[in-house]
Amino acid sequence: MFSLEKKDGITSARAGVLRTAHGEIQTPVFMPVGTGATVKGVFHRDLKREIDAPVILANTYHLYLRPGTDIIKKAGGVHRFMSWDRAVLTDSGGYQVFSLAANRKLTEEGAIFRSHIDGSKHLFTPEGVIDIQRAIGADIIMAFDECAPYPCDHAYAKKSMELTHRWLDRCVAQMGSTEPLYGTEQMLFPIVQGSVYGDLRKISAEKCAASGMPGNAIGGLSVGEPAEQMYEMIETVNEILPEEKPRYLMGVGTPANLLEGIARGIDMFDCVMPTRNGRNGMMFTSEGTINIRNQRWAEDFSPIDAGSHSEISRTYSKAYLRHLVISGEMLGAQIATIHNLAFYLSLVREARERILDGTFGPWKEETVRKISVRV
RNA sequence: GGGGAGAUACCAAAGUGGCCAACUGGGGCAGACUGUAAAUCUGUUGUCUGAUGACUUCGUAGGUUCGAAUCCUGCUCUCCCCA
Numbered sequence: 299m300f301s302l303e304k305k306d307g308i309t310s311a312r313a314g315v316l317r318t319a320h321g322e323i324q325t326p327v328f329m330p331v332g333t334g335a336t337v338k339g340v341f342h343r344d345l346k347r348e349i350d351a352p353v354i355l356a357n358t359y360h361l362y363l364r365p366g367t368d369i370i371k372k373a374g375g376v377h378r379f380m381s382w383d384r385a386v387l388t389d390s391g392g393y394q395v396f397s398l399a400a401n402r403k404l405t406e407e408g409a410i411f412r413s414h415i416d417g418s419k420h421l422f423t424p425e426g427v428i429d430i431q432r433a434i435g436a437d438i439i440m441a442f443d444e445c446a447p448y449p450c451d452h453a454y455a456k457k458s459m460e461l462t463h464r465w466l467d468r469c470v471a472q473m474g475s476t477e478p479l480y481g482t483e484q485m486l487f488p489i490v491q492g493s494v495y496g497d498l499r500k501i502s503a504e505k506c507a508a509s510g511m512p513g514n515a516i517g518g519l520s521v522g523e524p525a526e527q528m529y530e531m532i533e534t535v536n537e538i539l540p541e542e543k544p545r546y547l548m549g550v551g552t553p554a555n556l557l558e559g560i561a562r563g564i565d566m567f568d569c570v571m572p573t574r575n576g577r578n579g580m581m582f583t584s585e586g587t588i589n590i591r592n593q594r595w596a597e598d599f600s601p602i603d604a605g606s607h608s609e610i611s612r613t614y615s616k617a618y619l620r621h622l623v624i625s626g627e628m629l630g631a632q633i634a635t636i637h638n639l640a641f642y643l644s645l646v647r648e649a650r651e652r653i654l655d656g657t658f659g660p661w662k663e664e665t666v667r668k669i670s671v672r673v
Numbered sequence: 674g675g676g677g678a679g680a681u682a683c684c685a686a687a688g689u690g691g692c693c694a695a696c697u698g699g700g701g702c703a704g705a706c707u708g709u710a711a712a713u714c715u716g717u718u719g720u721c722u723g724a725u726g727a728c729u730u731c732g733u734a735g736g737u738u739c740g741a742a743u744c745c746u747g748c749u750c751u752c753c754c755c756a
Contacts, residue, residue, distance in 0.1 A: 333709050355708075393708045401710085414710040445708075489708085520707045548708035555707075570709045577712045578705085593702070623712090624701095631712045 300325075300513065300544045308659035310536065310563035313650045316513070316544050318385040318437040319482035320377060323352045325544060325565040326649050328556060328642045329387060331573055333357040334364065335380045338573055339632040340639070342382055348608040349639040350647075352384055353437070355568050358430050359391035359422070363413055367433045375435030375480045387568070388436035390427045392489065392517065393549065396445035404444065406461070424468035428476065428486075435480045440515065441469040443489040448522040455493035462491045463505050470509055487546060489517040494527050496534045503538035514539045515546040516564075520555070529558055536563040553582055553645055553669045557662045560649050567646070572638035577631040579623045582641045586671030588616075590634065595620045602633070608640035645669075 299317040306312065316323040330337045330345065332354045337345060345351050356376060361367070373379035376386055394411065395402060401412035408423035424442045431439035443462040446455055466488050473486045488506040492498030506514045516535050519528045532547065539545050546566035547559050556567055572582060579591040583603050588595070595616040602619055603611040614633050622630030645665075652658040 329708095331709065338709085339712075357709080360709085387708095389708045391708095394710090396708090398710070440708075443708095515708080517708065522707095546708090551707045567708095569707050570711090571707050574709060574711065574713085575706060578714090580706080589704085591703085626712070628712070634712095 300542065302542055304654055306561075306653050306658045307656060309561040309662070311560045311649070311653050311658050311662075312541075312563060312565065313653040314544065314565060316565075318353070318485070320383060320385040320437050321352055323385060323566075324647075324650060326556075326560045326646045326653075327352060327566050328646045329353045329355050329566060329568040330639050330642075331355045331568055331570045334360050335376055337635070337639070338577065339628070339635050342380075344610070344636050345382075345639075346384070348610050348636050349643050351639065351643055353387055354382070354384070356386055356388050356434065356436065357391065357394075358388050358427055358434065358440075359394045359411070361388075361434055362391075362420070362430050363415055367430050370435075371433045371479070375433075375482075377435060385438070386434075386436040387438040388431050388434050388440065389548075390431065390440040390442045391422050392440065392443035393445050395443075396447060396521065399447065404461070406464075408442070408465075409444075424465040425472040428469050428472040432476055432479055432484070435478065435482065436484065437482065438485050438487060438513070441466045441486060441488045443491060443517055445518050445521065446491060446493050448493065450493045452493075452495055452498070455491075455495055455498055458493075459491040459498050459502050462489065463502070466505065466509060470511070485512040487511060487513045487515045489515045489548065490535050490539070491518045492531075493518055494523050494531060496531070499531050499534045500538060503535045507538055507540055511543075513544040513546060513566075515548050517548045519547065520550045520569075525555065525558070528555075529562060532559060532562045532564060553642065554666045556642070556646060557649060557666050557669075560646070560653075561658075561662055572642045573635050576634035576638040579634070580638075581619075581634060582638050582669070583673075584641070584669065586669055586673040588673045590616060590620045590623055592620075602637050603641065606637070606640055607644060608637065611637045611640055 300314055302312055302314045304313045314325045316325060330351050335356050337354055370376055370379050395409050403410045408421055411420045427442040442465050444458045446458045478484050488509045488511050490502045490506050492502040519531060544565040547564045549569055550567050551569050579589055581588045581590050598616040601612050602614055602616055606612055610633055619633055652661045
C-alpha cells in the first residue's frame, strides 16, 4: 500500500510511504542488496542503526540454489531465517538471465540455468519463480523477466519484451491462484523492459500499468548504455506508470543516478555499487568518489565522513580504512560497506526532506555536481 | 681452524654467451565494478619518451669475446657443514 505524500513543484520528484507487512518504507528509498540473505559484511544491527535501511534485497535464484527453498520454508520464511524484521524484496532471477547468459537457455516456458555453484540444470518458469518467492516470503516480489543485454537491436528488444510480457501474465495468474505462506502480504511488481527504445518502453509501461499490481519496476537499464539514454527512458516510462503507485528503478546506480532518477519520479532503487565497490575500495562521499587505496590517503587521519550521521563514518580515519582495505582485512570491507550504505541512505533521506520542504530542485542540481566529482 | 655454497630489480626467485631491461610470485602504484558467479578482475612496476626508440643495470674492480647477468682473475660480503 503506497501513499503519495508530496510532489515536487519543479521536478517530477515525489515523497511517499510504502506500507509493508514488515514496516513502512519512506520514499524515495535505496535498498541495500543482500543477494544471499546477507548484505555482505554488515550486521543487522548496523543496517538498522548506522544505515537505517527499511528494506533490503535478496535474490530468488541464489536462495533457491543455497540454502534451498525447503530450508527457508522450514525456517518460516526469509525474515525468520535471517532474523530480519524489516521489509525484504526479492528479485526474481531475471537479472541472472542476463548476468549468467553463458549458463542459461531461454524458452517460452522459462529459463534453463546451469548452476554457477555445481553446474546442475534448473528450470525457472514464471510460475515456479512466484512459488519460490512465496516460499521465501519477501514483502515485495518481482515478476520473472528477461533483462536484455546492451547493445541490443530493436527486433531482439521487442521479442524479449514480448516474452517478458507473456511471463508477466503468468506471474500475475500464479499470484492470483496462490496465497502467502506465512500470513503476510506480498506485493508483486511487474518490470518494464524495452531496452533503449522509446516506442517499446511505452508499450511495456502500458502493459505493466494495466496489470494492476501495487507497484511497478523499470528494468533493463544501467546495463552499459549512456546515463542520458537511461534518463530518457525513465522519463518516457514514468509518463505512463501510475502516479499513485511506487516506481522502482532496478539496479541503479551511482549517487548522481539516484538523484536524477528521483527528479524523474523514481521512488525506489537498489544497486550493488555501495557494497561491492566499497569492498573494492571505492568510497562515496558528499565531496565525491574516492579510491581509498590511493596513496594520497595514506596520511589522511581525518574521518571518512565527519558530517555523517553514521558513527562508523565519523570514527574511523581514511588512513586507517586505507590500511585495512590494502591489507585485505575484513574489517576494511565492513567499514567501507557500512559507510557507503550510510551515505546512500542518508542521500535519499535528504532528498525526501527536500521534496517535503520544497527545496529539492536546486539542492539536487548542486548536490549532483558535488558528488559526481572523482576526488 | 678445515670444507662447501652463493651474491640478480622493493622482497623472494628464474635465467648460465646473443631470442634479457631480465620468467614467475609477493609487495607497490593505478584502473574497472550499476536488479552480486566479485573481500573480485585488469593494467603497470630501471630512467627518459606520445610512440618508435635511446640510455644506465644482475656484489665490486679488471679481463676474454663481434657480443657477458651468464666465461676468467682479484677483492668485498653472506650462508651452510665439520672441528
